[in-house]
Amino acid sequence: MKAFVYSGPAKMSLEDRPVPVISEPTDAIVKISKTTICGTDLHILKGDVSTCQPGRILGHEGVGVIESVGAAVTAFKAGDRVLISCISACGKCEYCRRQMYSHCTTGGWILGNKIDGTQAEFVRIPYADTSLYPIPEGADEEALVMLSDILPTGFECGVLNGKVQPGSTVAIVGCGPIGLAALLTAQFYSPARIIAIDLDNNRLEVARRFGATDSINSADGKAVEALMAMTDKRGVDTAIEAVGIPATFELCQKIVAPGGIIANIGVHGVKVDLHLENLWDRNITITTRLVDTVSTPMLLSTVQSRKIDPKLLITHRFKLERILDAYNTFKHAADTRALKVIIEA
Ligand SMILES: NC(=O)c1ccc[n+]([C@@H]2O[C@H](COP(=O)([O-])OP(=O)(O)OC[C@H]3O[C@@H](n4cnc5c(N)ncnc54)[C@H](O)[C@@H]3O)[C@@H](O)[C@H]2O)c1
Ligand SMILES: [Zn+2]
Numbered sequence: 056m057k058a059f060v061y062s063g064p065a066k067m068s069l070e071d072r073p074v075p076v077i078s079e080p081t082d083a084i085v086k087i088s089k090t091t092i093c094g095t096d097l098h099i100l101k102g103d104v105s106t107c108q109p110g111r112i113l114g115h116e117g118v119g120v121i122e123s124v125g126a127a128v129t130a131f132k133a134g135d136r137v138l139i140s141c142i143s144a145c146g147k148c149e150y151c152r153r154q155m156y157s158h159c160t161t162g163g164w165i166l167g168n169k170i171d172g173t174q175a176e177f178v179r180i181p182y183a184d185t186s187l188y189p190i191p192e193g194a195d196e197e198a199l200v201m202l203s204d205i206l207p208t209g210f211e212c213g214v215l216n217g218k219v220q221p222g223s224t225v226a227i228v229g230c231g232p233i234g235l236a237a238l239l240t241a242q243f244y245s246p247a248r249i250i251a252i253d254l255d256n257n258r259l260e261v262a263r264r265f266g267a268t269d270s271i272n273s274a275d276g277k278a279v280e281a282l283m284a285m286t287d288k289r290g291v292d293t294a295i296e297a298v299g300i301p302a303t304f305e306l307c308q309k310i311v312a313p314g315g316i317i318a319n320i321g322v323h324g325v326k327v328d329l330h331l332e333n334l335w336d337r338n339i340t341i342t343t344r345l346v347d348t349v350s351t352p353m354l355l356s357t358v359q360s361r362k363i364d365p366k367l368l369i370t371h372r373f374k375l376e377r378i379l380d381a382y383n384t385f386k387h388a389a390d391t392r393a394l395k396v397i398i399e400a
């Protein structure tokens with residue numbers, strides 16, 4: 056089968072690989088219909104993710120059809136259409152029992168990281184019963200690819216952890232696919248204002264189209280002043296960090312209102328300062344989280360009932376044979392205006 060393989064920093068290729076086989080009774084083999092590329096795949100290609108070793112097939116998102124299941128799989132059978140979660144969950148360990156699937160002692164984020172992933176014609180899914188979701192009849196598969204990772208991530212790490220409330224004020228710092236997923240799902244709670252912050256005017260325009268009430272281009276270094284002017288010098292109740300660099304976490308510390316929450320989503324590769332000298336008396340909360348994908352069934356219902364339309368995030372489509380073009384398009388988002396690219400296997 057064709058598979059997209061990471062061969063070391065900045066080295067990647069589409070290769071011929073054997074079709075995976077069941078190795079544990081809890082496994083399923085899924086024939087991929089559609090997958091996509093995540094910002095995290097770009098981190099891997101830069102060599103930032105040490106757990107992902109050369110030779111690995113990348114990808115942790117996608118939808119497909121079950122090809123075969125192991126003897127212990129009871130919830131799925133060959134022929135079922137399924138949504139693949141980016142997080143594999145055994146369902147039995149201490150963390151799984153607490154619904155912290157991301158910290159599953161034998162699962163978590165392993166797909167396209169510690170084991171071969173979804174950017175291929177077939178993938179082996181461990182713990183199939185608790186890591187796959189049935190695709191409802193008539194559902195739009197393309198839209199559901201957004202449910203493998205980015206929608207649960209924006210919702211769980213940004214909106215739920217950030218306790219977005221009716222009438223509250225929210226800032227979303229970074230309007231990439233993850234920030235936009237937080238923007239779409241924040242609206243479940245009817246906040247009064249959602250202020251989108253980014254350096255890229257195209258992404259800010261998309262954010263306003265997706266429901267942001269205000270936007271700030273922070274390139275001039277005056278985002279704090281602009282936001283304070285918009286909020287009667289109060290700041291925001293929820294500051295969602297969706298970039299993963301020191302500058303944006305520091306910005307969140309400056310714009311959070313007394314009693315507010317900084318909900319960090321970004322993956323941080325370097326040290327970031329915490330300014331307790333300014334924050335110690337402000338009654339704030341800081342949260343961090345690796346997506347657990349516990350909200351997937353709920354998000355599926357909201358997509359089915361058209362409360363949100365994740366298809367808005369899809370900008371480009373490629374065949375698996377052209378996955379290198381897909382990576383180039385996704386990597387140069389400022390020029391190509393790419394958000395999520397669909398890859399059809
Ligand atoms: N916590 C989790 O479980 C989890 C899961 C998936 C992704 N992530 C992380 O979420 C983050 C966002 O992911 P993404 O795919 O949307 O990334 P992305 O790179 O596509 O988007 C980041 C956005 O931030 C903007 N930006 C960059 N520097 C900025 C600055 N100084 N000020 C304001 N905006 C700035 C960019 O223009 C871009 O629009 C990444 O760090 C990713 O690794 C976390
Ligand atoms: Zn991802």
Ligand SMILES: [Zn+2]
Nearest residue numbers: 145148151159
């Ligand atoms: Zn577990």
